[in-house]
Amino acid sequence: MHVKYSGWTWPTTATGKPVVWPGGTNSDGSSVPAGNATWTENRAADIEVSSLTTAGLRKALIGAKVGSQILVVMPPKDGFGASSTQYGFSEKDTAIMVIDVLGIK
Numbered sequence: 001m002h003v004k005y006s007g008w009t010w011p012t013t014a015t016g017k018p019v020v021w022p023g024g025t026n027s028d029g030s031s032v033p034a035g036n037a038t039w040t041e042n043r044a045a046d047i048e049v050s051s052l053t054t055a056g057l058r059k060a061l062i063g064a065k066v067g068s069q070i071l072v073v074m075p076p077k078d079g080f081g082a083s084s085t086q087y088g089f090s091e092k093d094t095a096i097m098v099i100d101v102l103g104i105k
Contacts, residue, residue: 002103
């Protein structure tokens with residue numbers, strides 16, 4: 001699937017306000033930019049839906065059609081789990097994504 005996306009979290013912090021993913025470090029040591037959004041870099045990304053380890057994303061994207069704009073709200077149990085830290089947020093935070101489906105590969 002060829003997509004553009006943006007991501008936020010609803011943090012478990014005292015402010016309780018959504019924040020753009022602050023960024024972090026991948027397991028290979030490469031950096032994940034703040035916002036981790038393809039929109040900010042004016043690029044799209046190719047993802048394989050069946051390979052996604054995030055249950056919330058798989059559920060939201062299976063059967064999606066080209067031209068769809070999908071709002072995904074993933075509670076912690078359906079979110080990124082332990083890999084959340086590479087994006088700079090807690091595995092206890094709710095992840096929110098807006099995904100534009102540009103093509104199917």
